[in-house]
Amino acid sequence: MSWLKKDPLQIIAFQSYGTNSHFYARGRALEDESIDLDDQHIWHLIVNTWKRFETDEIKHVGLDLKLPNNKIIKVNTDENGYFLAEENIENLKELTNAEGWLSFELSYNDVNIKRSIQNKNRFPGELLIPSSKAEFGVASDIDDTILHTGVVSVLKWKVIYNSIFKHAKNRIPLEGSAEFYHKLHRGISGKSANPIFYVSHSPWNLYRYLELFLRQNNFPKGPILLRSLSNLLRKKSQDEKPQKQKEIINILKTYPHLPFILIGDSGEHDPDIYMEIVEEFPGRILAIYLRSVKHKKKMLRVKGIVDGYKVTPMLLVENSQEAIEHARQSGFII
Known part of the structure; x- marks a missing residue:
């Protein structure tokens, strides 16, 4: 034993x-x-x-x-x-x-x-346990949404390099992301304590690494939801939903009266996952923000999706300031 x-x-x-x-x-x-x-x-x-x-x-x-x-x-x-x-x-x-x-x-x-x-x-x-003052919740990806990981690099070599050779204290968050999340956390009243949930495809083995990164870079404190390494390596059935999608669905079911903002990137499957969530929970998703990644083919595909999507506001943003301006105009933040 x-x-x-x-x-x-x-x-x-x-x-x-x-x-x-x-x-x-x-x-x-x-x-x-x-x-x-x-x-x-x-x-x-x-x-x-x-x-x-x-x-x-x-x-x-x-x-x-x-x-x-x-x-x-x-x-x-x-x-x-x-x-x-x-x-x-x-x-x-x-x-x-x-x-x-x-x-x-x-x-x-x-x-x-x-x-x-x-x-x-x-x-x-x-x-x-979210405050009764909360106006909405936020479910955010981590990889290439607030932390540059290189998930769209060939053979994911940048992910491997960054995780092994860069200390969490030396990882630089995407510019303005901590400010944006704090504004969302405070909400339109400035003191709403809106809950922030960090959801990633990364394994639980990186939990303390990511927790240190978020704390070191002054992101709002929030649950960090990852997945087990065995699930990461396991072959999945064609109909099985990604773990990140399961986690967000569980959050939405846990707080049935709380609307949510979803934040991700254009590099992996976030647009498809988030659109399925909107369909499953009509009227619950206030907005979707997708951060642009440097991958021409993926960007063209996602831009086509965003331009034609009218169910709920979905924005493809180049920087945090664009998201902040939209959130302010939408009445989410001050």
Whole structure:
């Protein structure tokens, strides 16, 4: 069993989301590989990337999740070390801060684990319960929407290069994107606390990397929703929806009375995914913003889609200022 090894343990709680009566938190139990998020030496960047993907998960072990009111939720990790804590609990908003964040604490409860556990077996977690002041929500892609990754490069070599050889603190966000997201977060009143959900095709292995990037570049705090590496490599059926689409659909179903703005790019499948979502949730999508990428063939295709699409506002934008101007004119922001 993996927990019989000597390395200390950790629990990484992924920032998730819930409602006043529905608690929903995800994360992963792993051996602590001592990834130094501050070290920017090239060799350490390579080693850290290896550690992110060569994980030693703690499978089939019990965890305790403790809420601020001392209620305990018991969960177990699966064969890949992931856990899902989901339970109907009333009045959760009473446990949140002004922005809607609910803090909780995780710990291992398996008495058979007989080795050192970091932080005295106490690991923090958070989930977002959107404020009642929220006017709308935002579901945004990350790759080539707020962070240049090179997803349209030949053989995706830029994605590989950027993830391995560039520290999260040195990755430059697309100009003006943090300002735009803060304006959306504050809304037309300037203090709306509109929830921002970051959804990506990237694997959960990059969670802490992306969390550091968003925090370092002053993006509004929001749930970061990725996918497991096994799902990334698994061959999908022709009718199966992309994981990003499933996540956005789940968000829309979780908050049925909240309209949304969708933000993506023109490089992959965002236009098609977002149009399907508009069709499935008529009247729920206020606008779609697609950031242009440098790929002539893809741009021609997307431009044709955008020009002929009349169901909801869909804009192909070259920069954040264009999106800001449209959002202001549409009454989304000040």
